[in-house]
Structures are given as C-alpha cells and as structure tokens.
Amino acid sequence: MATIKKYETDVCKCEDYAAVASLLGSEEQCAERSVPHIPGTVLIELDGTIFYPEGGGQPCDLGTIAGIPVVDVFLAKGTETIYHRLQVAADTELPTVGSDVFCKLDWDRRLSHMQLHSAEHLLSGLILRNWHGVNKGFHMGSDYATLDILFPPDGDVKEFSQGMLEQLELDANQIVWENIEVATHFCTSADQAASHPLRKPLAIDEGITVVCIGGGAELYDCCACCGTHVPSTGSIGLIQLLKTENYKGMIRMTFTAGLPAFHNASLRQRITDALCVRYSADIGSLMERISVQEQKNGAVRKELYDLKKDLLREEAECLLSEWLQGTVDGKPLASIGVYRYTRYSADDLQALGHAVEESLPGPVALVSVREHTAILLSPGAPHAGNLVRDYANMYKGRGGGKAKLARAIFERAEDLEMFLDLIEKHLRA
Ligand SMILES: [Zn+2]
Known part of the structure; x- marks a missing residue:
C-alpha cells in the first residue's frame, strides 16, 4: 500500500496520529514483503507518516511511535510503502493493526536535516551562478554536510580562493536574512518538472518534486529533490563554510547550518574563551600570544636537548x-x-x-x-x-x-x- 507522505505537505508537523496498516515481526512476514528482518525489531507500516525515509543524501527521521523508539525509516525497494523499524524489548506492548498511534519526531534531528539540506541548495545555486561550478555529490552527516563541486575543465576557476569562500558565505547568509520562500512543486510528469529552470537534469520521470528558492530575477536555486527543506530561508538560521579539499578531481566543501552551526559556534566560542584565559589574551591578540609562547617553548626544548646531550656525554665517559x-x-x-x-x-x-x-x-x-x-x-x-x-x-x-x-x-x-x-x-x- 502506498504510504501518504505527510512530510511533503506539512514539513513542520512534528507530532501526529496515524493508523497502523501492518506490523511485521517475524522473519516470514518480512520475507513476504521482501524487507530485511532484524531480531529485536518490528516493522510498522502506517496509512500516512510524518517520518522522512532515508533518501536523496538525507538520513531518515527518528522519534517514537506509540512511545516505542524508531531506529530506521525506509521506503521498500520498488514500492511506495514506507516502513518504520521499532526497537522492541520482551515487555514492549505493540499497537494492533487498525488502531491509531501517536507519532513524534526527534525534531532537533529533523530541523538540522532541513537546515543543512536547504543550505546545500542555496550554496549549490550560488556556486553555479557565480562560478559555473556543478554540484556532483551530496552527503549529510548529523552535524555537517559535504558538497562535491566540479568546475568546468576549460574555465578559469579551478578551486575556491579564500576571497571566493568569504563571498559565498556572506552571500548565502544574506539570502538567509532576506527570508525568501522555499517553494516545493509536486510534478506528475517530467515535462511538467522541466518547465521549471532546473539546475541539473532529471533522474526520474514521474512523481517529481521541484524545490525553488526565490523566483524570477531573484531565483537562487531550482532543483528536483525529494528531501525535506525549511519553508523559507530565514529558518536556515546560519550557514558556515568549514573547509574545502581536493576530492577525485573535484572540490569537496564541508559546511554546516542552522542548529548544528549554532552548536559548532558555541563549542568554538567556549574553546577560544578558555584559550584567552589560559594565555591572558583577548581574542584579537590570542594568536600572537600563542605564537610567542610557542617560540619560548621551542627555546626551552632546545636548551633541554643540549643539556641532556652533555649529561649523556658524561655518562658515556663514566x-x-x-x-x-x-x-x-x-x-x-x-x-x-x-x-x-x-x-x-x-x-x-x-x-x-x-x-x-x-x-x-x-x-x-x-x-x-x-x-x-x-x-x-x-x-x-x-x-x-x-x-x-x-x-x-x-x-x-x-x-x-x-x-x-x-x-x-x-x-x-x-x-x-x-x-x-x-x-x-x-x-x-
Ligand atoms: Zn533538497
């Protein structure tokens, strides 16, 4: 049975009631539907779900169904059925088929995914518009994401300079502050999807979702994507570029956004505060103070080395x-x-x-x-x-x-x- 994807129509819904369509606990039941059986877990199918299944570079949602922890959510291969894997113990009381169950997302996780995924669209659109760099790969971790960018082989730009990165980060954050709508268009055919100015070619030919940030002259990105995104760019909160490195002839860019970016900034703040106290310096003079201390340490190490050499020479003479x-x-x-x-x-x-x-x-x-x-x-x-x-x-x-x-x-x-x-x-x- 096709599961109604409630996350497509209301991406901010984090709690919901849904009817249990089926429960697969035994190896035989799982084999019948060609889904993997894992001991200690049960698969639950709902008539509709707020849980996003893993796909399109985005990890699945987690949370609880009927108070039972959800450890995986996936779309069964070749079907439109979404299964939720529940972690069960001997005393877990499972709901019955047909009953309504209370579903609750781990909202911090979902919000982080939406923020990182939307930031990915924004950065990809800007990199394409400014330097013709094409997003060839996307990976999302729990607190960061990576983009693999291929610059045109015959173009002038081969990699990101420091100036380009600073401009990109500022431009992306400016679009965040402008709080521009992130519109999701559900298209029934490839022709309908192709009427949008897509950033990259379509990989499927039906049931296509097109995500656009802005429109007209202010269109920052337009791309077919099945993931979850924030309703408008303001909810991304903050975009931070973390590093770039060479990767298989492309440039891999690591970035963070939203809630993970906030945690990252807080951690860095605490570390720099502690360093400032340790070196009795303010943030402006911290690096210089560390450099002076390193020089002093180097001189002490050299002195120690020389002294030890003298001592060992005396021991040898003895x-x-x-x-x-x-x-x-x-x-x-x-x-x-x-x-x-x-x-x-x-x-x-x-x-x-x-x-x-x-x-x-x-x-x-x-x-x-x-x-x-x-x-x-x-x-x-x-x-x-x-x-x-x-x-x-x-x-x-x-x-x-x-x-x-x-x-x-x-x-x-x-x-x-x-x-x-x-x-x-x-x-x-
Ligand atoms: Zn997306």
Missing part, C-alpha cells in the same frame, strides 16, 4: 673509564654488565648505547627504570636481538633489534629484573 679499569659498576666483570638509570628514557639510553658501542667490555644492559625497558648492547656475540627474541616473551616482554643493539620492553619492573637474571645465567653457563 662507562668508558670503568671499562678501561676492567670493572663493571665497581665490581669485577660479570657475564653481563647491568646499569640502571632513573633519569633517562629508553631513547636516551639508546643514544648512550651508540656512544659506547665500540668499547664494550662484553654484553651490557642499560636499563630505563621508569620505562621498564632495557637496551641490550653486545660486541656482536652473543647476538643482542636473539637474546630479546628468545627470552623476553617468557616475561611478557616485547621488542627486538640487531646483533649489537636491541631493546626489550616489559609491562612490570619485576618482569624486566627476571629477564635480566635469566640472561645473566644463560651467558654464564
């Missing part, structure tokens, strides 16, 4: 002098020399390892205590990487390396100690 005396850590040479450091990271110790690797008295482990990591050094035999590969995983360690230098990383300090103990015993044997 090791080399000990090894010259034939001792390790003040004691006679064991099967492996273990040095524990609390101050250094594993990366620091790897640099230290490279500084001393040519003068090793035998196998040596440089241990970063805070990272539970050992840098194993060897004159070549035994193979440091093989020692890590063969023994580290016994204590949930990981890592690896080459013959002269390898890294063994552990989750716990005690695992690292047991690993070192095992290596010591293995090398002594």
Whole structure:
C-alpha cells in the first residue's frame, strides 16, 4: 500500500496520529514483503507518516511511535510503502493493526536535516551562478554536510580562493536574512518538472518534486529533490563554510547550518574563551600570544636537548673509564654488565648505547627504570636481538633489534629484573 507522505505537505508537523496498516515481526512476514528482518525489531507500516525515509543524501527521521523508539525509516525497494523499524524489548506492548498511534519526531534531528539540506541548495545555486561550478555529490552527516563541486575543465576557476569562500558565505547568509520562500512543486510528469529552470537534469520521470528558492530575477536555486527543506530561508538560521579539499578531481566543501552551526559556534566560542584565559589574551591578540609562547617553548626544548646531550656525554665517559679499569659498576666483570638509570628514557639510553658501542667490555644492559625497558648492547656475540627474541616473551616482554643493539620492553619492573637474571645465567653457563 502506498504510504501518504505527510512530510511533503506539512514539513513542520512534528507530532501526529496515524493508523497502523501492518506490523511485521517475524522473519516470514518480512520475507513476504521482501524487507530485511532484524531480531529485536518490528516493522510498522502506517496509512500516512510524518517520518522522512532515508533518501536523496538525507538520513531518515527518528522519534517514537506509540512511545516505542524508531531506529530506521525506509521506503521498500520498488514500492511506495514506507516502513518504520521499532526497537522492541520482551515487555514492549505493540499497537494492533487498525488502531491509531501517536507519532513524534526527534525534531532537533529533523530541523538540522532541513537546515543543512536547504543550505546545500542555496550554496549549490550560488556556486553555479557565480562560478559555473556543478554540484556532483551530496552527503549529510548529523552535524555537517559535504558538497562535491566540479568546475568546468576549460574555465578559469579551478578551486575556491579564500576571497571566493568569504563571498559565498556572506552571500548565502544574506539570502538567509532576506527570508525568501522555499517553494516545493509536486510534478506528475517530467515535462511538467522541466518547465521549471532546473539546475541539473532529471533522474526520474514521474512523481517529481521541484524545490525553488526565490523566483524570477531573484531565483537562487531550482532543483528536483525529494528531501525535506525549511519553508523559507530565514529558518536556515546560519550557514558556515568549514573547509574545502581536493576530492577525485573535484572540490569537496564541508559546511554546516542552522542548529548544528549554532552548536559548532558555541563549542568554538567556549574553546577560544578558555584559550584567552589560559594565555591572558583577548581574542584579537590570542594568536600572537600563542605564537610567542610557542617560540619560548621551542627555546626551552632546545636548551633541554643540549643539556641532556652533555649529561649523556658524561655518562658515556663514566662507562668508558670503568671499562678501561676492567670493572663493571665497581665490581669485577660479570657475564653481563647491568646499569640502571632513573633519569633517562629508553631513547636516551639508546643514544648512550651508540656512544659506547665500540668499547664494550662484553654484553651490557642499560636499563630505563621508569620505562621498564632495557637496551641490550653486545660486541656482536652473543647476538643482542636473539637474546630479546628468545627470552623476553617468557616475561611478557616485547621488542627486538640487531646483533649489537636491541631493546626489550616489559609491562612490570619485576618482569624486566627476571629477564635480566635469566640472561645473566644463560651467558654464564
Ligand atoms: Zn533538497
């Protein structure tokens, strides 16, 4: 049965009563109508619906029917029947076929879709009129939408300059402030639809809806579209262009509008307020203050790097002098020399390892205590990487390396100690 599309005649109706035409709960019932069955859900068909089914780049409406959450709305393939998928639990009381049910839209979601979709028409119309760019693709997310624009290959314009984007954003918002009618014309044939100055060719030949923003010399857009749109441009509220990027030989423009644009602006406002407090700056001087702070941070990082380099050079001299005396850590040479450091990271110790690797008295482990990591050094035999590969995983360690230098990383300090103990015993044997 064809469902009456109430959203086409009253796009602002967010609550309604409708009669239940059918309920499909079982796999067999769904198979009979060639619609997908999903366990834990029931499909409900109404005589007429305010719920927009997914289509034309616009996601479906959500809300409740008889107090039961609606999780999907779709037009069954090759039919004019709209199904609403209800999320049901064991104790859900389903309405009976023929009864009237109360339907309620998630209005914030619908309004956001209407605002984003109408903004898409407006931007597409302006881009075509100003620069002959053609809208070749449209995608709508929950709080933004994208347009794929193709500029004529033989034209001068290849991409959006900053000036073009600023002009486009201002022009679009000016049309919002003028509160121009967004008219929807239902056409029974392609010929009737083609009597309108359409922006792009028709994809279907009957039951066509043509959406026009303005008219005559002030016609900003005219396009066949089955989605939901605001009744006049003022309801779009605000249009914000977010970014442009190259996409498959076209330019993908990301924008937001209306309620999502308001949330986006509020979030950015809170972030910039917090940054202004953190940097003791007003909005006009914030970027300069951040830049000064970044320069200071860079200088401190450089100083730290130089100091660490000096420290590691001293540590290397210490090791080399000990090894010259034939001792390790003040004691006679064991099967492996273990040095524990609390101050250094594993990366620091790897640099230290490279500084001393040519003068090793035998196998040596440089241990970063805070990272539970050992840098194993060897004159070549035994193979440091093989020692890590063969023994580290016994204590949930990981890592690896080459013959002269390898890294063994552990989750716990005690695992690292047991690993070192095992290596010591293995090398002594
Ligand atoms: Zn549309």
